[in-house]
Amino acid sequence: MSADYTVAPAALDEIDEIADWMRKQSPETDIDLRFIDAIYEAFELLARQPGVGHKRQDLTDQPVLFWTVMKSFAVIYRNRPPVEIVHVMRWSRDLSAVLGKETS
Numbered sequence: 676m677s678a679d680y681t682v683a684p685a686a687l688d689e690i691d692e693i694a695d696w697m698r699k700q701s702p703e704t705d706i707d708l709r710f711i712d713a714i715y716e717a718f719e720l721l722a723r724q725p726g727v728g729h730k731r732q733d734l735t736d737q738p739v740l741f742w743t744v745m746k747s748f749a750v751i752y753r754n755r756p757p758v759e760i761v762h763v764m765r766w767s768r769d770l771s772a773v774l775g776k777e778t779s
Contacts, residue, residue, distance in 0.1 A: 678722030679757040689763045690714055693748070710745060714763055717744045722758045735774035 690711065697707040721727065721742060728740035728750075739761060742750040749766050751774070753759040764770060 678719045680718050680722040680752075680760060681757050682718065682760040683762070686760045686763050693763065693765070710748075713744050714748070714750065717742055717750050718758075718760055721750065721752055721760070725754045725756075725758050728752070731770075734771040737774055739774070 694707040694711055697710055700706075726740070728742040730739075731741050734741075738753060739751050740754055742752065743766070744750055744763075747765055747767070749762070749764055749770065750760060751762040751764070751770075753761060762773065764773065
């Protein structure tokens, strides 16, 4: 049974960009496929257990929660039915700048 969630177009683009970057950095590995699998497993988890994760008021005052995947990536989502995946980004990005513009 599939959990109920939606993925914003921006998040889909971010997943593709990250996977492409990984593929170029390590073409001999399948890290890009492992990344995609881990991301979609996280989406399923967030939909089954909405509310997991944490707020980051230091980054945004928007009503979103953060979930870490593979230690380096943030899944940013709205906790409402259905769970809405807003962004998937590296923690090293300036998340406050992105969130201030796109999640209001």
